[in-house]
Amino acid sequence: MVGFLLLKHLExxxxxxxxxxxxxxxxxxxxCGMEEFQWELSCDPSDLV
Structure with a gap:
């Protein structure tokens, strides 16, 4: 989750x-620390608010 927020603000x-x-x-x-490629998001984008 922290990786998402960092990417959101950096980009x-x-x-x-x-x-x-x-x-x-x-x-x-x-x-964000994933070791294998993920084909779908593990959370809802609204969780980033």
Missing amino acids: NLSDESVADCWVRDPRYQCF
Whole structure:
């Protein structure tokens, strides 16, 4: 969750945009500590508020 918030603020993205980028970009997932590529988001974008 902290990784999502950091990416959101560093990249100046909306909740939905950071969630979309996280699903499509393995670098975002690696930054958040994932060891294997995930095909779907494990939380709802509204949880980032």
